[in-house]
Amino acid sequence: MHHPLPPWHALRGAHPLPRRCRGVVECRGQGTDPDARVRYGTEILIHAPLSTVFRTQTDVERWPAWQDAVLTSERLSSGPLRAGSVVRWTTPVPATPATPATTLAVTSTVQQLQRDNCVRWAGPATGGGIHIDEGIHVWTFTKVKGGTLVRTEETWTGDQAEADVDLSTQALGAGLEVWVRDLKAAAEARTGC
Numbered sequence: 001m002h003h004p005l006p007p008w009h010a011l012r013g014a015h016p017l018p019r020r021c022r023g024v025v026e027c028r029g030q031g032t033d034p035d036a037r038v039r040y041g042t043e044i045l046i047h048a049p050l051s052t053v054f055r056t057q058t059d060v061e062r063w064p065a066w067q068d069a070v071l072t073s074e075r076l077s078s079g080p081l082r083a084g085s086v087v088r089w090t091t092p093v094p095a096t097p098a099t100p101a102t103t104l105a106v107t108s109t110v111q112q113l114q115r116d117n118c119v120r121w122a123g124p125a126t127g128g129g130i131h132i133d134e135g136i137h138v139w140t141f142t143k144v145k146g147g148t149l150v151r152t153e154e155t156w157t158g159d160q161a162e163a164d165v166d167l168s169t170q171a172l173g174a175g176l177e178v179w180v181r182d183l184k185a186a187a188e189a190r191t192g193c
Contacts (some may be wrong), residue, residue: 025153027118036155040173044180047147048187065185102128133158
């Protein structure tokens with residue numbers, strides 16, 4: 001059963017990006033949709049080597065092993081993860097006043113990737129009563145004192161996502177906060193931190 005997600009301030013170690021930093025999370029010069037009305041960004045310090053954090057995040061087939069919010073993940077393209085790689089994954093979505101509880105199927109196509117630095121993917125998401133025309137998601141990874149600073153930002157576009165911007169932003173933010181928290185736990189467990 002999927003439970004409503006806690007607000008960002010209840011998640012240890014996760015912090016929303018300051019307003020001045022939103023829209024500047026980029027991979028190879030490309031960011032999220034600058035015109036999207038549904039947008040959320042956050043960052044977290046992970047006490048693990050940069051290569052471990054990056055490898056954990058980009059080993060997309062193992063996402064269900066460390067993320068409760070990812071039910072399945074399947075690579076639809078062969079070879080190493082790179083620009084053009086396609087991943088289909090599913091995530092449970094709780095009921096909202098506007099939509100029923102459902103499973104969201106997301107098709108993510110990697111647009112940019114730079115090893116141990118960043119990844120950007122984009123694609124649609126569809127579930128019972130829910131459709132996001134395009135989500136654009138960017139992750140950056142920076143070596144800092146004490147570990148790795150991970151920053152992420154995602155935007156959603158489409159009539160349904162934009163019908164209730166506040167509700168969509170809350171759902172997006174809750175999901176990203178859980179994702180960074182789970183990434184922190186998985187990467188730190190790999191290094192014994």
